[in-house]
Amino acid sequence: MRQQLNQVIESIKPIQHEFFELASQHLDQLTKPPGSLGKLEDIARQVAGITGEVMPLFNKKAVIVMAGDHGVCEEGVSAFPAEVTPQMVLNFLNGGAAVNVLARHAGADVVCVDIGVNADLEHPALVARKVRKGTRNMAREAAMTREEAVQAILEGAAVVDDYAAQGYSLFATGDMGIGNTTASAAILCALTGVDAGLAVGRGTGIDDERWRHKVDVVKKALEINEPAKEDALDVLAKVGGLEIAGLVGVILGAAKNRCPVVIDGFISSAAALVASKLAPLSASYMLASHLSHEQGHGKLLEAVGLEAMLQMDMRLGEGTGAVLCFNLIDAAGKIMREMATFDSAGVSRS
Incomplete structure (x- = not known):
């Protein structure tokens, strides 16, 4: 692989x-x-x-929402239970989430990919690319094997290949996975050396006590796994997520197909940083959509060398900020x- x-x-x-x-x-x-x-x-x-x-005229646009669960949720890092991940996937597939609304406004399609949801999902619109049912608990062991991380990247790239072959030429990254701000913060720390206290944000809206606990969990994951700063794949496998790996593939796949890829918020930018480490040329194909309310997001964008188009105090994920910027790209074309x-x-x- x-x-x-x-x-x-x-x-x-x-x-x-x-x-x-x-x-x-x-x-x-x-x-x-x-x-x-x-x-x-x-x-x-x-x-x-x-x-x-x-x-260029972008007649067919898609936001690719990668969905996966995180074993680190066992540590109580989120205000929402892990069961929300598959529930929200069904919401995407039924057109009821914020990203669906904003995608319809932008004339774009939502492509929902199960790359690691810890549930058996079936829906005619679901793109099934499951590598495994959720990551392992990175606070106790590596979240993924290196082979699983590579497989998830390849699945993401393959999804872009499929849609590019259908005439889609503008892509955005989206995510769903309870616990994924914890993994993204760990990636930021591992690849840049930023302190966990500056990388960890409020995620789904946790209080001060749980935020301090989340910081400790990230520190513990880094100490136990010792991800190698110079090896982005090692970092991704040890403290990342399946949906983050899938988004790395989406970014690389878009660059491979000479398509612009609009990067969403904190989770997508963690994927963008990994992608830029694996393939430095891919950064030229990325457009940063917005500066998230997550405190570590600006540091991720700076590390990739991107500047956000908007600052809207958004922190929902799903691809919402990225899809919003489809309108700006269309405006520039006009x-x-x-x-x-x-x-x-x-x-x-x-």
Whole structure:
């Protein structure tokens, strides 16, 4: 399986800088002061470089919600029980979650993937890619074997391959998994050296006492497993999650297919950091959507080298912030396609 992962990584090529420059030239010809549309212009240039089109049109968009359970929930790190994971998966599949609402607003599809839910789920819309039923308790042992982590990455990449073959060209990352902010905080600590007290957030809304306990659990997981900072796969396997590994695959798969991938919040950004360590070129295909209310999120984005488009104090996950930014990407595309140039509008430049 490692050879298959290497093949995915090696298939990721640099973005096409000539189209980045062509997009810049077109933006400078539009009836506005240079750079006056700020981040919309940054988006337009980046997606041009990614896709090899100055004016790409994203007719088929998808948020891929990876779902998996976490053995560390045995330690009482969440305000919600683990049973919520499969219940929310069914909510996604029935169209009732926040990400479904925002996806409909953006004209996008929600793809729900069972990569590690600790339950037997059946639904005609469910994408079944289960590697195992939840991770082990990382506070006592490694969350996954290295082989399981690699398999989950490959499953995520395969999902993107399937949808890219159907004409989808813009992707977003989403997640569902009670306990996954604990795993994401541990990944942040292991890969950057950030102290657990600065990495661990409130997750589902825990109080001060449970937050302190959550910090201790992350510290314990790091002490017991001793993840190797220079080996992102080792970190992912020992203190990560199946859905996080799946999202690493989604990001690598999008880059492989030359598709932009919009990164959601804290959990998705932990996956983005792992992906960037495994395949540095993949970072150029990522667009950060929003700065989460989770205190460690900014540190994750900084480590990847990303800057968020929005700051909305959101901390829901699911892909909600990422899907919200589909609207901004579509807006940037319309600016490129529909806005008049100085010449076409007969407007003087000076």
